[in-house]
Amino acid sequence: MVVRLNEKDAPKIVVTPPGPKSLELMELRKKHVPKAVYNVTPIFVAESKGSLIKDVDGNEYIDFATGISCLNVGHGNPEVVKAVREQLDKYLHLCFHVTPYESYVRLAEKLSTIAPGNLEKKALLVNSGAEAVENAVKISRRYSGRPTIVTFEYAFHGRTRLAMSLTGSVQPYKYGFGPLDPAVHRTPYAYCYRCSFGLEYPACNMRCVEYIRDTLEIHLSPDEVAAIIFEPIEGEGGFIAPPKEFVQGLRKICDENGILLIDDEVQSGMGRTGRMFAVEHFNVVPDIIALAKSLGGGLPLAAVIGRVNVMDSVHVGGLGGTFGGNPLCCVAGLKAVEVAQQLLGNAEKLGKLLTSRLREMYEKYEIIGNVRGVGLMAGVELVKDRKSKEPAKEERNHILTGCHKNGLIIIGAGPYKNVIRFLPPLNISENLLNKGLDIFENAIRTNPAK
Numbered sequence: 156m157v158v159r160l161n162e163k164d165a166p167k168i169v170v171t172p173p174g175p176k177s178l179e180l181m182e183l184r185k186k187h188v189p190k191a192v193y194n195v196t197p198i199f200v201a202e203s204k205g206s207l208i209k210d211v212d213g214n215e216y217i218d219f220a221t222g223i224s225c226l227n228v229g230h231g232n233p234e235v236v237k238a239v240r241e242q243l244d245k246y247l248h249l250c251f252h253v254t255p256y257e258s259y260v261r262l263a264e265k266l267s268t269i270a271p272g273n274l275e276k277k278a279l280l281v282n283s284g285a286e287a288v289e290n291a292v293k294i295s296r297r298y299s300g301r302p303t304i305v306t307f308e309y310a311f312h313g314r315t316r317l318a319m320s321l322t323g324s325v326q327p328y329k330y331g332f333g334p335l336d337p338a339v340h341r342t343p344y345a346y347c348y349r350c351s352f353g354l355e356y357p358a359c360n361m362r363c364v365e366y367i368r369d370t371l372e373i374h375l376s377p378d379e380v381a382a383i384i385f386e387p388i389e390g391e392g393g394f395i396a397p398p399k400e401f402v403q404g405l406r407k408i409c410d411e412n413g414i415l416l417i418d419d420e421v422q423s424g425m426g427r428t429g430r431m432f433a434v435e436h437f438n439v440v441p442d443i444i445a446l447a448k449s450l451g452g453g454l455p456l457a458a459v460i461g462r463v464n465v466m467d468s469v470h471v472g473g474l475g476g477t478f479g480g481n482p483l484c485c486v487a488g489l490k491a492v493e494v495a496q497q498l499l500g501n502a503e504k505l506g507k508l509l510t511s512r513l514r515e516m517y518e519k520y521e522i523i524g525n526v527r528g529v530g531l532m533a534g535v536e537l538v539k540d541r542k543s544k545e546p547a548k549e550e551r552n553h554i555l556t557g558c559h560k561n562g563l564i565i566i567g568a569g570p571y572k573n574v575i576r577f578l579p580p581l582n583i584s585e586n587l588l589n590k591g592l593d594i595f596e597n598a599i600r601t602n603p604a605k
């Protein structure tokens with residue numbers, strides 16, 4: 156198919172979205188797909204390329220959502236597509252457990268090499284972020300012989316039973332799906348804008364870290380704790396970027412107690428923050444990393460990367476799956492990693508532009524209570540009033556819809572449903588980034604609650 160999207164005219168709204176074709180497809184969707192499978196926009200897509208999406212009614216949008224951070228290398232990245240096309244003519248599926256193939260091993264080699272830490276690592280390939288998290292926990296329990304996993308408020312780790320047990324918010328993720336995994340203990344994250352202890356950074360002396368120490372003294376026995384799992388920047392939880400001391404404190408606690416540190420890079424990894432792994436900003440080396448989303452360059456692929464002695468603590472046959480590291484996904488992943496590595500400088504540079512424009516908006520619009528993030532992983536938290544910090548939930552939805560109607564695909568986050576997240580491709584042009592931000596600013600300006 157010839158892709159006709161071009162940056163010069165973008166975005167282009169020819170009929171107010173959702174147009175008639177999207178509406179028709181939405182009716183079909185309502186009839187055949189369960190309502191629980193949510194949609195953020197009612198817009199059905201015809202094609203996408205780079206940073207642009209065209210809908211079935213001919214509207215063109217700038218994409219700041221990238222399929223929830225799965226397209227760091229852009230829609231239909233030519234190098235990824237070429238690798239997949241070449242693979243299509245060779246073989247589609249073999250199952251690595253039955254007849255192995257080179258691309259799986261090469262990708263495992265690549266990931267083990269680029270993951271932080273000057274130590275030997277190995278990587279297991281799976282299909283989704285939740286599956287990577289499940290396996291990371293399985294491995295940590297097997298290695299340590301301990302059951303308990305410490306996780307954080309507002310965390311999101313996926314929708315399978317164990318992953319949702321680790322996830323913070325009950326609605327909509329866990330509601331009615333119990334019983335959940337019993338050996339999960341939750342503790343406050345360094346959400347400094349709404350500190351769980353009512354303190355202010357840095358005067359707080361990292362109470363949230365010290366609280367984990369107290370917990371290991373009073374509520375949990377360290378020799379029953381297998382791992383602490385954390386996101387270096389909480390994603391669904393509202394793009395919460397903690398202070399350096401928080402992540403460094405977790406590492407220290409783990410070291411003191413023989414606990415493994417599992418770093419969930421599903422959303423923050425693959426160059427999103429200007430480093431391949433967000434944890435690199437904290438100068439911390441985790442024991443296990445869960446990676447997914449952008450790893451497959453648009454195809455479903457995930458990985459668990461860890462220290463050799465940890466990964467090899469599991470008996471033969473204890474890990475795997477039919478489709479994990481599917482050949483098409485592996486060749487796509489090899490290219491996606493290579494391209495993302497080349498885009499780190501761009502992510503850092505454009506990340507500065509993004510946050511400086513968001514900070515300018517903070518100065519102008521009272522509704523913006525907080526601007527935060529690292530690189531091209533930025534979020535704004537909207538409040539009705541800066542003093543009370545009452546979440547501006549309806550206003551957030553109004554702003555999102557305003558963006559969609561004017562040619563910007565952008566999504567929300569946060570436990571209070573009042574955060575807007577910015578996840579453009581790492582190779583978006585400055586021009587499109589600015590145009591998208593203009594649409595966002597206009598939606599804030601025209602929001603009745605400003």
Ligand SMILES: Cc1ncc(COP(=O)(O)O)c(C=O)c1O
Binds near residue numbers: 223284286391447
């Ligand atoms: C940090 C994090 N972990 C895990 C997951 C689950 O990934 P998946 O939806 O691929 O199962 C997500 C998804 O948004 C995520 O953001």
